[in-house]
Amino acid sequence: MEASNTPPVHIRPEVLAVPAYKQGATPEKKGYKLSSNENPFPPLPAVQRAIAEAQVNRYANAALPELKAKIGELYGLDPATSMQRVHVGAGSVSILYQLVQATVAQGDNFIYPWPSFEGYPMLALVAGGEGRGVRGNDDGTHNLDVMADAIDERTRAIMVCTPNNPTGPIVTKQQFANFMQRVPSNVLVVLDEAYAEFVTDPEAVRGDEEVGKYDNLVVLRTFSKAYGLAGLRAGYGVGHPMIWEACRVVGIPLSVSPQAEAAALASLEAESTRQLKENIAVLVERRERLVQGLRDQGYEVAESQSNFVWLPLRDNSQELALAFAEQGTLVRNFAGEGVRISVGEEESTHEVLRITAAFQQGA
Numbered sequence: 243m244e245a246s247n248t249p250p251v252h253i254r255p256e257v258l259a260v261p262a263y264k265q266g267a268t269p270e271k272k273g274y275k276l277s278s279n280e281n282p283f284p285p286l287p288a289v290q291r292a293i294a295e296a297q298v299n300r301y302a303n304a305a306l307p308e309l310k311a312k313i314g315e316l317y318g319l320d321p322a323t324s325m326q327r328v329h330v331g332a333g334s335v336s337i338l339y340q341l342v343q344a345t346v347a348q349g350d351n352f353i354y355p356w357p358s359f360e361g362y363p364m365l366a367l368v369a370g371g372e373g374r375g376v377r378g379n380d381d382g383t384h385n386l387d388v389m390a391d392a393i394d395e396r397t398r399a400i401m402v403c404t405p406n407n408p409t410g411p412i413v414t415k416q417q418f419a420n421f422m423q424r425v426p427s428n429v430l431v432v433l434d435e436a437y438a439e440f441v442t443d444p445e446a447v448r449g450d451e452e453v454g455k456y457d458n459l460v461v462l463r464t465f466s467k468a469y470g471l472a473g474l475r476a477g478y479g480v481g482h483p484m485i486w487e488a489c490r491v492v493g494i495p496l497s498v499s500p501q502a503e504a505a506a507l508a509s510l511e512a513e514s515t516r517q518l519k520e521n522i523a524v525l526v527e528r529r530e531r532l533v534q535g536l537r538d539q540g541y542e543v544a545e546s547q548s549n550f551v552w553l554p555l556r557d558n559s560q561e562l563a564l565a566f567a568e569q570g571t572l573v574r575n576f577a578g579e580g581v582r583i584s585v586g587e588e589e590s591t592h593e594v595l596r597i598t599a600a601f602q603q604g605a
């Protein structure tokens with residue numbers, strides 16, 4: 243078969259125009275993978291047991307009542323309300339696709355901050371709509387005023403990512419309240435809190451405090467990051483029951499696996515929660531050391547409330563990413579924007595500072 247740049251079948255031109263999502267690479271030599279904001283800790287023993295015991299010859303019960311009840315507890319919901327207001331998907335990104343698919347049609351638009359999660363730009367395409375990326379401030383925060391200015395009568399959904407991936411800062415409670423006042427009440431707002439467990443700033447907006455206030459708000463969280471279950475694909479949303487009803491229409495049925503369900507449930511047990519909090523505290527401490535170490539070396543480093551740090555290197559991000567790759571450690575280059583380095587194993591923090599120091603000296 244001949245290689246050609248022309249697809250063999252008709253593909254929507256707007257789909258061809260957008261590059262596919264690229265996963266953070268895996269190191270080829272011995273080194274650290276600090277390119278996907280994954281959790282360096284192995285699964286907790288209770289979670290490993292639950293995965294091993296999950297019955298994979300059966301589908302999970304699509305309604306996931308036990309898991310929804312457990313998640314609902316975190317939001318102060320009783321089990322019956324949890325069944326209505328909690329939605330579970332194969333990763334929070336699959337819920338994002340459902341939300342956009344359910345709200346954005348041809349000619350509609352979808353607003354997202356930029357730079358932010360690389361999964362956002364292609365979301366609107368799925369439904370034939372227009373994605374409007376709104377450039378954030380130089381300190382890595384969202385420019386919520388400009389995002390609100392970008393709303394028009396065809397806006398159907400807006401992303402708010404806090405802490406923002408890849409830059410790290412949070413949206414404050416006050417900023418969020420002001421923003422919500424400017425969003426029409428029939429426009430969906432998605433508060434993406436994929437990294438919320440790493441937040442230590444008391445001013446940060448919290449989805450669990452906001453979600454009951456607005457019918458047009460859904461909050462998304464994931465088991466991929468702080469819970470360390472990236473490979474199992476489980477995320478959840480909390481919000482208005484009719485929004486989830488619509489998501490069930492467009493979502494792929496039965497995509498949450500029995501292992502993902504069992505692992506998520508085991509992660510929410512009291513003992514697992516205690517252990518996870520300890521692991522999170524370790525990662526937060528490493529993050530703070532990394533930020534300080536990089537600043538001491540003379541780098542500009544964004545305020546991070548997440549499990550990664552961001553160096554806004556507009557001119558030489560590619561060079562720094564290459565300097566890491568040469569040592570077998572992978573970080574994420576956002577060309578022309580900066581470099582994102584995930585907080586990984588303890589030894590990886592020393593390796594990061596060693597490589598950045600050498601790079602600084604060579605620069």
Ligand SMILES: Cc1ncc(COP(=O)(O)O)c(C=O)c1O
Nearest residue numbers: 333334335359407436464466477
């Ligand atoms: C901001 C943000 N949202 C959502 C996701 C998707 O996470 P998952 O689909 O693993 O739950 C990611 C993954 O990196 C992310 O960074």
